[in-house]
Amino acid sequence: MAELEATVAASGGGSARLRKAFGGVLCAFTLLLIGILAFSIRLFSVIKYESVIHEFDPYFNYRVTQFLTKSGIYEFWNWFDDRTWYPLGRVIGGTVYPGLTLTAGTIWWLLNSINIPLSVETVCVFTAPIFSANASWATYLLTKEAKGHGAGLMAATILAMVPSYISRSVAGSYDNEAVAIFALIFTFYLYIKTLNTGSLFYATLNALSYFYMVCSWGGYTFIINLIPMHVLLCIVTGRYSSRLYIAYAPLVVLGTLLAALVPVVGFNAVLTSEHFASFLVFIILHVVALVYYIKGLLTHRLFKVATTFVITVGLALCFAAVAILVALVASSPTKGWSGRSLSLLDPTYASKYIPIIASVSEHQPPTWPSYFMDINVLAFLVPAGIISCFLPLSDASSFLVLYLVTSVYFSGVMVRLMLVLAPAACILSGIALSEAFNVLTRSMKFQRSRSDDGLSTARDSTPGSSSAAATITSSTENDNMTNEKAENVSKERPSNKNRKKEKESVGSSAVRHEKEEKLCVLPSEASAMGILSLIILCGLYVVHCVWAAAEAYSAPSIVLTSRSHDGLHVFDDFREAYAWLSHNTEVEDKVASWWDYGYQTTAMANRTVIVDNNTWNNTHIATVGTAMSSPEKAAWEIFNSLDVKYVLVVFGGLIGYPSDDINKFLWMVRIGGGVFPHIKEQDYLKDGNYRVDAQGTPTMLNCLMYKLCYYRFVETDGKGFDRARRYEIGRKHFKLTHFEEAFTTHHWMVRIYKLKSQKNRVQGVLKLKSSSKTSSMHKGGRKKNPWQ
Amino acid sequence: MPKAAGDAKLLIQSLSKAYAATPTNLKIIDLYVVFAVATAVVQVVYMGVVGSFPFNSFLSGVLSCIGTAVLAVCLRIQVNKDNKEFKDLAPERAFADFVLCNLVLHLVIMNFLG
Numbered sequence: 001m002a003e004l005e006a007t008v009a010a011s012g013g014g015s016a017r018l019r020k021a022f023g024g025v026l027c028a029f030t031l032l033l034i035g036i037l038a039f040s041i042r043l044f045s046v047i048k049y050e051s052v053i054h055e056f057d058p059y060f061n062y063r064v065t066q067f068l069t070k071s072g073i074y075e076f077w078n079w080f081d082d083r084t085w086y087p088l089g090r091v092i093g094g095t096v097y098p099g100l101t102l103t104a105g106t107i108w109w110l111l112n113s114i115n116i117p118l119s120v121e122t123v124c125v126f127t128a129p130i131f132s133a134n135a136s137w138a139t140y141l142l143t144k145e146a147k148g149h150g151a152g153l154m155a156a157t158i159l160a161m162v163p164s165y166i167s168r169s170v171a172g173s174y175d176n177e178a179v180a181i182f183a184l185i186f187t188f189y190l191y192i193k194t195l196n197t198g199s200l201f202y203a204t205l206n207a208l209s210y211f212y213m214v215c216s217w218g219g220y221t222f223i224i225n226l227i228p229m230h231v232l233l234c235i236v237t238g239r240y241s242s243r244l245y246i247a248y249a250p251l252v253v254l255g256t257l258l259a260a261l262v263p264v265v266g267f268n269a270v271l272t273s274e275h276f277a278s279f280l281v282f283i284i285l286h287v288v289a290l291v292y293y294i295k296g297l298l299t300h301r302l303f304k305v306a307t308t309f310v311i312t313v314g315l316a317l318c319f320a321a322v323a324i325l326v327a328l329v330a331s332s333p334t335k336g337w338s339g340r341s342l343s344l345l346d347p348t349y350a351s352k353y354i355p356i357i358a359s360v361s362e363h364q365p366p367t368w369p370s371y372f373m374d375i376n377v378l379a380f381l382v383p384a385g386i387i388s389c390f391l392p393l394s395d396a397s398s399f400l401v402l403y404l405v406t407s408v409y410f411s412g413v414m415v416r417l418m419l420v421l422a423p424a425a426c427i428l429s430g431i432a433l434s435e436a437f438n439v440l441t442r443s444m445k446f447q448r449s450r451s452d453d454g455l456s457t458a459r460d461s462t463p464g465s466s467s468a469a470a471t472i473t474s475s476t477e478n479d480n481m482t483n484e485k486a487e488n489v490s491k492e493r494p495s496n497k498n499r500k501k502e503k504e505s506v507g508s509s510a511v512r513h514e515k516e517e518k519l520c521v522l523p524s525e526a527s528a529m530g531i532l533s534l535i536i537l538c539g540l541y542v543v544h545c546v547w548a549a550a551e552a553y554s555a556p557s558i559v560l561t562s563r564s565h566d567g568l569h570v571f572d573d574f575r576e577a578y579a580w581l582s583h584n585t586e587v588e589d590k591v592a593s594w595w596d597y598g599y600q601t602t603a604m605a606n607r608t609v610i611v612d613n614n615t616w617n618n619t620h621i622a623t624v625g626t627a628m629s630s631p632e633k634a635a636w637e638i639f640n641s642l643d644v645k646y647v648l649v650v651f652g653g654l655i656g657y658p659s660d661d662i663n664k665f666l667w668m669v670r671i672g673g674g675v676f677p678h679i680k681e682q683d684y685l686k687d688g689n690y691r692v693d694a695q696g697t698p699t700m701l702n703c704l705m706y707k708l709c710y711y712r713f714v715e716t717d718g719k720g721f722d723r724a725r726r727y728e729i730g731r732k733h734f735k736l737t738h739f740e741e742a743f744t745t746h747h748w749m750v751r752i753y754k755l756k757s758q759k760n761r762v763q764g765v766l767k768l769k770s771s772s773k774t775s776s777m778h779k780g781g782r783k784k785n786p787w788q
Numbered sequence: 789m790p791k792a793a794g795d796a797k798l799l800i801q802s803l804s805k806a807y808a809a810t811p812t813n814l815k816i817i818d819l820y821v822v823f824a825v826a827t828a829v830v831q832v833v834y835m836g837v838v839g840s841f842p843f844n845s846f847l848s849g850v851l852s853c854i855g856t857a858v859l860a861v862c863l864r865i866q867v868n869k870d871n872k873e874f875k876d877l878a879p880e881r882a883f884a885d886f887v888l889c890n891l892v893l894h895l896v897i898m899n900f901l902g
Contacts, residue, residue, distance in 0.1 A: 204888060245865065
């Protein structure tokens with residue numbers, strides 16, 4: 001009898017090991033497929049257009065990476081760029097987040113050292129898809145720590161395809177978020193792993209991963225505020241344990257040091273309010289740890305005495321410390337927070353005080369449809385995931401719920417931060433779907449085994465075989481779980497697996513019968529319908545994601561296309577203009593344009609610009625804005641004082657391109673008017689409406705932007721019909737006195753003008769000066785234009 | 789008040805008696821923690837006297853003391869035999885982790901010291 005037991009147990013154990021190994025291999029293979037999926041769904045832009053860098057910010061990162069690969073890391077670290085923000089320049093080493101460029105530079109260097117000669121541009125274009133594959137693997141690891149393998153695979157699949165993440169990480173979108181989201185998820189995974197295991201090794205890795213996150217993105221402040229919030233939540237809900245201390249305390253010390261190492265952050269790591277939460281919770285954690293330690297040393301009565309002592313003395317000390325802290329923080333006008341963080345906490349802050357932050361379209365609050373567009377089906381799977389996190393509640397699942405709640409709030413403030421919501425939504429939906437599949441397939445299996453129960457009740461009456469059956473049950477239940485989860489992902493051959501499991505369950509169904517009585521079970525048809533509808537739901541999600549990736553988020557925005565009855569039109573005007581600039585102007589010539597085009601101009605045309613997308617100097621941008629809003633002579637004076645040779649404007653009137661400079665003009669007026677009070681927004685609006693047709697105000701029809709955009713526009717169709725604004729322009733026939741047209745692209749999208757040099761004769765100027773002096777005496781209270 | 793004083797004396801006595809019962813290796817770690825924190829306090833007082841330039845040196849000095857104190861406390865948690873969560877963690881492994889984390893900490897410190 002004993003030998004029979006042993007052999008049955010051994011064979012059961014052997015087949016269980018085989019099953020476990022099979023499950024592991026299937027899991028690894030599925031992860032590989034998920035990585036390939038994440039990579040390939042982001043290649044639509046390369047297939048539809050070409051392998052080119054998109055948008056505006058990536059061109060700056062590309063230029064910095066080029067410099068890094070050409071000159072080495074020491075030059076990069078100490079680089080002072082004199083080709084932007086003329087004449088101020090920009091300290092690149094100290095104002096850029098180096099993570100992305102160092103990552104791409106390392107990949108390029110590695111590939112070149114093993115003789116795969118990829119160009120820097122190729123590496124930059126494909127960095128984002130590679131790191132999105134890494135991000136989905138990190139999601140698998142994070143969800144596995146919280147809920148197990150099945151939920152992990154589900155969440156990884158969902159993240160590989162979620163449109164919100166695709167929008168910022170297509171092939172060609174070479175921006176910080178491409179690596180930052182991977183670093184975010186990986187840091188969270190290491191934090192949860194440390195919390196679950198209490199190992200100091202993982203705590204070290206956690207700090208290093210946090211360092212990588214700080215290097216990559218300004219959004220690292222989200223991590224350093226979320227983790228203290230979670231620690232506080234654990235303490236308050238009574239889940240303090242020594243693993244919590246090991247997970248948090250080394251992270252704070254090492255993390256602060258590592259963050260201070262990055263030049264962009266520097267001493268902000270200890271001086272700004274964004275980090276204060278971590279220090280506060282650090283102190284609170286130590287107090288709680290001390291309390292628990294002393295509680296363990298003393299008896300109950302003495303502990304009470306100790307608490308009364310400590311409370312009387314400690315409260316006094318606390319008040320003093322808090323008073324000092326409040327005085328320190330209140331003495332700074334922004335209470336120690338930076339402008340960008342304040343605009344997150346108070347959504348109306350930017351529109352009142354910092355118009356540049358408010359003018360960026362990515363910083364606007366999202367609309368409801370954009371939630372459905374960006375996270376689709378997950379929007380209503382997430383609440384199910386939250387519920388499933390509470391049954392049972394562990395440290396990891398409470399962290400996931402907290403992460404979701406905070407990211408939902410921030411995504412409601414700025415549409416750009418939907419990207420931070422995406423991983424949380426994917427993880428929780430993965431958990432929800434996995435739990436749903438669990439329940440449904442378990443019901444089906446239970447119903448099936450109950451139908452075979454009648455055949456095998458006779459065999460299970462002997463005690464020996466029932467104990468063997470018990471071991472088989474426990475082992476098969478383990479790999480049944482694995483098999484079930486692997487089955488969920490493959491979504492095919494469910495009947496085969498069911499039949500295989502049935503063969504084992506036949507011998508032990510009586511034992512399991514009692515166990516499963518306690519579980520709630522649905523009727524077999526309902527669970528089949530449920531599985532089918534969930535599969536259809538996932539199918540719809542996949543269809544939407546592929547559509548969004550192909551149609552909505554793959555446009556490089558440096559090349560525009562449109563379909564008409566005579567085929568596909570390609571508008572490559574931007575690159576045409578930059579190529580003209582780089583071939584037909586001197587290397588030292590300065591180009592003035594609105595700040596949107598600064599990065600592209602320095603990267604592609606290789607000319608010095610006045611302002612660019614970094615927008616760090618509001619006065620400089622206001623100077624350019626004032627020049628664009630002033631009449632020709634005043635604008636010429638401003639540009640001449642900045643040594644500008646060429647002015648570049650973007651005009652969409654001929655083809656109907658909506659994001660041109662005329663549509664952005666009001667922002668130029670607002671920003672310029674914020675610094676130079678003689679520019680008043682009301683002068684450019686007629687009855688509160690912004691118009692450039694015959695009803696436009698004289699100031700508007702006379703300003704430089706209008707003239708540069710519409711110079712000779714009437715020659716295109718004889719009437720001057722602006723296709724973007726959909727009316728005829730106001731002033732059609734005029735000449736330029738201080739500028740001359742240098743180049744206009746094929747579809748009139750980019751127009752480049754050259755400043756005319758000063759006249760040689762000066763007598764006329766003297767006369768004008770004396771007459772203007774007398775006229776200015778009469779003006780009296782009007783604000784003096786500093787440029788005249 | 790005399791009751792409070794008597795209670796205080798009793799409290800301190802029982803605390804010191806309970807603490808005397810801890811094993812010697814833990815007491816050594818506690819001594820190390822106290823030393824590190826005391827060094828940090830000395831550095832802060834010194835900064836108060838002579839001013840905070842160069843700030844990075846001050847930060848790295850203070851944070852290295854606090855860092856080793858925190859890591860030593862983590863080691864103590866993991867090595868303590870009364871701690872049921874770390875029952876099956878070998879103390880050699882705990883010490884190896886401690887050394888590794890200290891290595892990373894001091895590498896960063898030396899880079900930041902300036």
